[in-house]
Amino acid sequence: MSTAPDANKRLVWRLLAVVVVMGALSWVAVPFYSWFCQVTGFAGTTQVATQESDRVLDRTVRVRFDANVMPDMGWTFRPMQREMTVRLGETAMAYYEAVNVSDQTVTGSATYNVAPDDAGYYFEKIECFCFTEQTLAPGERIEMPLTFFVSPDMVDSRDAGHIRDITLSYTFFRQDAQKSARAEVDAAPATALN
Known part of the structure; x- marks a missing residue:
């Protein structure tokens, strides 16, 4: 017992x-x-391609570009084109512009998604400013390229085959703010144990 x-x-x-x-x-x-x-491609997550598509179809899709920044960013951020029409499988290049309107150097990183969500699996980025952090000095302006294609496999998809319009949306976050928030979260359990 x-x-x-x-x-x-x-x-x-x-x-x-x-x-x-x-x-x-x-x-x-x-x-x-x-x-x-x-x-x-869940929740509109795009794919990363290592090369261009090996086939291009006559069918087109309109890609719209959207840009957002968090309030504490100190940047303006916008697509340099509002939309473009591309053939499925065709490699395209778009540009976004960022300007640091603050009085300090700011590092940011961009998160992204695609709407409708079903298109995310077929939206292939070859090169993107969102793959790395971006640092801008006070008053600095940059043009950031995005090279992509929409996979021709989308025409065979039961869920995405009907899509004719895709919106690619980016949101820039202040990287040092994210690091500070992470540091606070990481430090909280350690101080709670003491």
């Missing part, structure tokens, strides 16, 4: 195991979700 101290020890170990498992699951959730979205 077990005693109360033995039962308490088992309960503590079980609770500790639950905490460890939950911590591990939360640690892998973000990379797993990113991988899942990248592979499936």
Whole structure:
């Protein structure tokens, strides 16, 4: 027959195991979700291509470009063209413009998505400013290229075959603000344990 101290020890170990498992699951959730979205195009996540498409179809799709910045960014950010019509499989290049209107050097990174969501799996980026951080000095202006194509495989898709209009949307976030927020979150559990 077990005693109360033995039962308490088992309960503590079980609770500790639950905490460890939950911590591990939360640690892998973000990379797993990113991988899942990248592979499936879920939530309008675009694909990354290493080369141009090997076939171009006569069917066209209109691509609209959207740009947003977080309020603390200190930048203006806009597409240099509002839309373009491209043939499926055709490599196209678009440009976005960013201007640092603040009085300090700002580093930012862009997140992106495609609407409708079903088009994300077929929207292939070859080169994009969103793959790296961008740093602008006060008053600096840059034009940032985007090279992409819409996969001709989209015509065979039951879910995306009907799509004629795609919106590509970017939002720039201040990178140092993200790092500060991450540092605060990372530091919180350590201080709570002390």
